[in-house]
Amino acid sequence: MKITHQYKNTKIQKEIDKGIGLVLGNDLGDYFYLTDEEETRYQGFFCADGENYKNELTAYKIIDRINIFDDSEITEIKNSFFEVERKYENGLSEKYFMPSGYNSLCLKTSRKVRAEIILDIRRPYDSRQMGRFYDVKIKKDCVLVKFTKRRDWQEDGLGDKKEFTLYLAIKTDRDDYQKIGEFFSKYYKRDDSRNSYPCDRFVYKALEINFRSAVFSVSKTSKGAIEEAEKIFRNFEKLRKKEKESVNKKLQPLKISDKEIKMSCLCAQNSVRTMMVENNNKKGVYAGLPWFFQFWNRDEAVSLLQIYKLNKKLAEEIILSQLEIALENGQVPKQRFYNSSDNILQSADALGWLADRTLKIFNKYKVSNDFKEKVVRKFEKVSSNLIQKRSSDDFAVSYKNETWMDSLERGEIKIEIQACRLKIYDFLYRITGNDQYKILREELKNKVREKFYVGEILLDSLGDKTIRPNIFLVAYLYPKLLNKEEWEKCFDKILPKLYLEWGGISSVDKTSDKFVKQDTGENSASYHNGNSWYWINNLTTLVLYRLNAHKYSDYINAIMEASTNEILYGGICGHHSEVSSAEKQTSSGCGAQLWSSAMYLEVFDEVMGDN
Numbered sequence: 001m002k003i004t005h006q007y008k009n010t011k012i013q014k015e016i017d018k019g020i021g022l023v024l025g026n027d028l029g030d031y032f033y034l035t036d037e038e039e040t041r042y043q044g045f046f047c048a049d050g051e052n053y054k055n056e057l058t059a060y061k062i063i064d065r066i067n068i069f070d071d072s073e074i075t076e077i078k079n080s081f082f083e084v085e086r087k088y089e090n091g092l093s094e095k096y097f098m099p100s101g102y103n104s105l106c107l108k109t110s111r112k113v114r115a116e117i118i119l120d121i122r123r124p125y126d127s128r129q130m131g132r133f134y135d136v137k138i139k140k141d142c143v144l145v146k147f148t149k150r151r152d153w154q155e156d157g158l159g160d161k162k163e164f165t166l167y168l169a170i171k172t173d174r175d176d177y178q179k180i181g182e183f184f185s186k187y188y189k190r191d192d193s194r195n196s197y198p199c200d201r202f203v204y205k206a207l208e209i210n211f212r213s214a215v216f217s218v219s220k221t222s223k224g225a226i227e228e229a230e231k232i233f234r235n236f237e238k239l240r241k242k243e244k245e246s247v248n249k250k251l252q253p254l255k256i257s258d259k260e261i262k263m264s265c266l267c268a269q270n271s272v273r274t275m276m277v278e279n280n281n282k283k284g285v286y287a288g289l290p291w292f293f294q295f296w297n298r299d300e301a302v303s304l305l306q307i308y309k310l311n312k313k314l315a316e317e318i319i320l321s322q323l324e325i326a327l328e329n330g331q332v333p334k335q336r337f338y339n340s341s342d343n344i345l346q347s348a349d350a351l352g353w354l355a356d357r358t359l360k361i362f363n364k365y366k367v368s369n370d371f372k373e374k375v376v377r378k379f380e381k382v383s384s385n386l387i388q389k390r391s392s393d394d395f396a397v398s399y400k401n402e403t404w405m406d407s408l409e410r411g412e413i414k415i416e417i418q419a420c421r422l423k424i425y426d427f428l429y430r431i432t433g434n435d436q437y438k439i440l441r442e443e444l445k446n447k448v449r450e451k452f453y454v455g456e457i458l459l460d461s462l463g464d465k466t467i468r469p470n471i472f473l474v475a476y477l478y479p480k481l482l483n484k485e486e487w488e489k490c491f492d493k494i495l496p497k498l499y500l501e502w503g504g505i506s507s508v509d510k511t512s513d514k515f516v517k518q519d520t521g522e523n524s525a526s527y528h529n530g531n532s533w534y535w536i537n538n539l540t541t542l543v544l545y546r547l548n549a550h551k552y553s554d555y556i557n558a559i560m561e562a563s564t565n566e567i568l569y570g571g572i573c574g575h576h577s578e579v580s581s582a583e584k585q586t587s588s589g590c591g592a593q594l595w596s597s598a599m600y601l602e603v604f605d606e607v608m609g610d611n
Helices: 188-193 221-233 237-251 257-272 297-302 306-308 312-324 348-362 369-389 415-432 433-454 470-477 483-499 534-548 553-569 594-608
Strands: 002-007 011-016 022-025 032-034 044-049 056-068 074-079 083-088 093-099 104-122 133-136 143-150 162-172 175-187 200-219 276-277 282-285
Touching: 002 257, 011 257, 011 553, 022 083, 022 093, 022 257, 022 534, 044 276, 056 200, 056 306, 083 188, 083 237, 104 133, 104 162, 104 221, 104 237, 133 175, 133 200, 133 433, 143 200, 143 221, 162 175, 162 221, 188 257, 188 369, 200 221, 200 470, 221 237, 237 257, 257 276, 257 306, 257 553, 257 594, 282 297, 282 312, 297 312, 297 348, 297 594, 306 312, 306 348, 312 348, 312 369, 348 369, 369 415, 369 470, 415 433, 415 470, 470 483, 483 534, 534 553, 534 594, 553 594
Parallel strands: 002 074
Antiparallel strands: 002 011, 022 032, 032 044, 044 056, 056 104, 074 083, 083 093, 093 104, 104 200, 133 143, 143 162, 162 200, 175 200, 276 282
C-alpha cells in the first residue's frame, strides 16, 4: 500500500506492507476514525455535545462504518491534512472532510457507488445492547434517522426511562435510498487483539444508498439535522475549500531540507490541531483519539507550548481553567469537565508541568499584565495548599493513580513529583522575586539530592532503585538538581538499561523481572512495565540534546528516526501513537496521542531554533 502526505505542493510517498487508519476532527470535538481491515468498536463518526446540562463534554458514536460495495483492494492512503482519501485498485477513490462549526461528515467518491450505512449510536464507552430504538424515514430529499436510547430492566435494573434522542440526516446527490433496518452481530478483530472487550456487538444496518456525494449531519432535533445536511450539501465545495484554506493557514512548515522531517512536523501540528475543541463553554484539547476524548490536565499541560503556537487564546484559557479547578489540597482533577457524580481522580504532576509551560510562555511571548497577575495569584494559592496538605517532611506526596504511571503501585514520595514541586517553587520565585519560594526550592532540592541521589543515579521513589524513565522527566523539569557531570554519569548508567534497539525507551529496566516485552493492550501488564511511550522517547531526545548532543547523537538520531517513521507510516496516518511494544516498534495504544505529537514538535523547535 502506498502512503501519501501532501501539504500544498509538497508531497512524500512510501510503499508499506500494512494497512493503516485515518482520523479527521473538527473544532466542535467531532471526529471520524476510518480503520483498515482490523476493525474496532471505536471506529466511525463521533459527535460531541457541549450544550448538555452536566459539567462534561459528551461524545456520541453515530456511524460505525460506511461500507462501499467494491471488491477492489485499497492501494493508497492519502493525508491532505484537511481531508483524507483512500484509493482503490480499480480507480475508485473516496474523500472525507469535516467542516468546522458543524456536526457533520462529508464524503465524495470519484464515481457513483452503492454503500450500506452501519449505525451504532451510543456513548462511546457504553456497551449495553438493550433499549436501542432506530426509526428510519426515507423522505423526499433525504433520510432521517431518529434514535432513542432507553434503559432496560434486563440490563440496567433501573426501569424503562429515556436517556437521550438524537437525529441523523443523510443527504446525497442521488436520492436513491433503500431501507434495511436490521441488527446484526459484528466482530471487532482489533479489540480482541488488544484484550479490549466486548469485541463483538450488535450494530444496525440502517439502509443502502447510491451516491457520489453524501453529507451526514447530527442534531438533537429533526429540523436541526435536516437543515444542516441540506445547507452543507448546497455549499459542499465552498466549505471544502474553506476548510483547506483554514488548515493550510494554521500549519507552520519547518524550514528544513529533509522532506520526511518537514512533513512529519506538519503532521504532528495537524494532529494537535485536530484535537483542539471549542464547543460552547467546553474548551480544551483531547488527550487522544479515538478513545481519549477528554481534556486531561496533565496531557494538556505537557502539550501547552504547541497549543499556544496554534491558538494563543485557547492556551491561556486552559492555563486559567486548570488553576481555577484546583482542589482544596492544591492538586487538580485528572480531567476538566468531568461528571461531578464520579469519584474525582487527581493529577499530582499536572501543575508542575503547567508551571514549566507557563514560565516558558511568559519568557517567550508577550502576555498581558492582567493575565500574568491572575495566573501568579492562583499559583500562589495552589502552592500554599500543596505545602499544607500534600507534603511530608517537605517532600511532595502523591498517591495511587495520580501520576502519569497510573497503572503502578509506587511509593508516596516519587522522584518526578519532587521535580514538579521544584518547578512550581522555581516559577513563583522567578516571577514574583519572593525569596520565600527560593528558600522552599533550595530546601527541597537539597533533600531530594540527599535522599534520592544514590549510587550516581536517582531513585524512582524513596527506597525504590527500579530504573525508570522518570529520571528523564526530572532532568527536563528541573535540570539544576544535578550538575552536568552528574547527569552524564547517571544517564550513562541508565540508558543501557532502558534503551531499545529500534529507537525507543522502555518504561522499566529491561533486566527487571517486571519487564514485559510485548504490548498487552487493555491488560495493563506492559503499560508502564515495558511499553515504550512516544512522548517519553521524544522528551528523552530533548534532554540528551541539551546535555551533550555530540556524545548522545546515536541515541538522539535513532529515537527521532523511529518517531518520524511512526508518525508518517504508523498506526494512524499522520498522527503519533501513544505507545509501542518494547520488543519491536509498533503503533499501539491510542493511535493519535496529543502529548506524543507535542513533544515531537518541541524537539525540532529547539533543534531548529523555533524557526
